[in-house]
Amino acid sequence: MTQQTHHPFVARLKNALESHANARAAIAMRAYMKNKFDFLGIRAPERKALLKVFLKEQGLPAVKDIETITLELWQLPEREYQYLALGLLERTLKKLPPEGMALFEQLIITKSWWDTVDAVASHLVGGLILRYPELRDPWINKWRSADDIWLRRTTLLFQLSYKDKTDTNLLFKLIGENLGSKKFFINKAIGWALREVSKRDDLAVRGFVSATPLEPLSKREALKWLERQALREATHA
Numbered sequence: 475m476t477q478q479t480h481h482p483f484v485a486r487l488k489n490a491l492e493s494h495a496n497a498r499a500a501i502a503m504r505a506y507m508k509n510k511f512d513f514l515g516i517r518a519p520e521r522k523a524l525l526k527v528f529l530k531e532q533g534l535p536a537v538k539d540i541e542t543i544t545l546e547l548w549q550l551p552e553r554e555y556q557y558l559a560l561g562l563l564e565r566t567l568k569k570l571p572p573e574g575m576a577l578f579e580q581l582i583i584t585k586s587w588w589d590t591v592d593a594v595a596s597h598l599v600g601g602l603i604l605r606y607p608e609l610r611d612p613w614i615n616k617w618r619s620a621d622d623i624w625l626r627r628t629t630l631l632f633q634l635s636y637k638d639k640t641d642t643n644l645l646f647k648l649i650g651e652n653l654g655s656k657k658f659f660i661n662k663a664i665g666w667a668l669r670e671v672s673k674r675d676d677l678a679v680r681g682f683v684s685a686t687p688l689e690p691l692s693k694r695e696a697l698k699w700l701e702r703q704a705l706r707e708a709t710h711a
Contacts, residue, residue, distance in 0.1 A: 483535045484546045490528050491516060491554065503553075510587055511553040521554055525561050535562065537569045541577050548584060556585060560593050567598060572606045575599070575613050579625070586624040588659060595628040596635055603632060604639070618648055623657050630663040634670055642671055646682055653687060664688065665695020672700050 480488065491514060500515030507513075516524070535543050540562065547559035559581075563570070581594050603610045614632070617625035629648050633640045649664050665688075672679040683696050 480546055481539065481543050483532070483539065483543050486532060487528060487547075487558065488550070488555075491521075491524060491558075494520065494524060507553065507587065507589065511585070512551045514552045514554050516554050518557075521557060522561070525558055529565070534565055537566060537571075540566050540570070544577065544581070548581060553589075556590050560590065560598070564597055564601075567601045568605070570602060572602070572609055574602055575609055578602070579613075579617075582624050582628055583622055586622075591624045591627060592631060595631040599628055600632040600635060604636075614644075614648075618651060623659055626652060627659050627663045630660070630667050634667060637674060640671060640674075642675065642678055645671065649682075649686070649688075649692075655689070658691070661689045661691045662695060664692040665698075668692070668696035669699050672696065676700055 479485075494514070494516050496515030498515065499517060500513040503513040503515060503517070504511065544559045544563060547555040547562075550556075567574075578594055578598050581598075582591055599613075603613075614629050618629045620626055630645070630652070633645060645667055649667070652660050652664060655661060668679050668683065679696060680700070683693055688696065
């Protein structure tokens with residue numbers, strides 16, 4: 475059997491990480507992720523520090539190579555490599571062309587779980603749409619009716635860091651299209667997205683929650699920040 479060859483950047487990154495593997499930590503990390511993925515056992519702070527040192531020595535890959543490198547990292551069995559791929563994409567996001575959305579879609583539907591999907595949705599998809607607003611409607615309209623819950627979750631979360639740039643009407647429509655879902659990750663995303671909006675427009679969120687038959691999880695998550703604020707104000711009154 476021939477040994478798989480990697481892009482030189484991937485091969486060097488793989489060598490840099492493997493020497494820091496921790497079998498005991500890997501067991502705990504795998505268990506935390508419901509045994510869905512293997513791990514090297516490199517926790518987030520150390521992984522980020524290793525990537526920072528590696529990039530200082532090697533530099534960022536060329537934009538023309540980023541898709542190849544990303545997909546190779548995505549195919550490796552240990553979950554840390556998917557996290558590293560996301561770290562590289564975030565660092566090159568300002569240089570990515572609009573065609574990056576097709577890559578992001580592939581990442582969302584492959585090895586899907588909240589830990590990667592949420593990062594792709596809120597950082598990468600959201601960031602690229604801010605740079606190229608014309609991408610929003612074609613891609614979000616495609617994903618909003620998808621059978622894949624991770625694509626639908628992405629439509630609910632891509633504006634998560636938009637703050638005052640959030641299209642609240644669009645968010646409310648997307649939530650409406652997902653009402654009645656029994657999928658935990660859809661209902662959690664609905665509440666999370668509403669909670670972020672509530673930090674800037676409490677009246678809109680309170681009104682929407684009051685008028686909309688949300689699942690209990692969504693309602694609880696949506697009002698969590700507002701209820702904490704009310705408790706703080708009452709405490710300091």
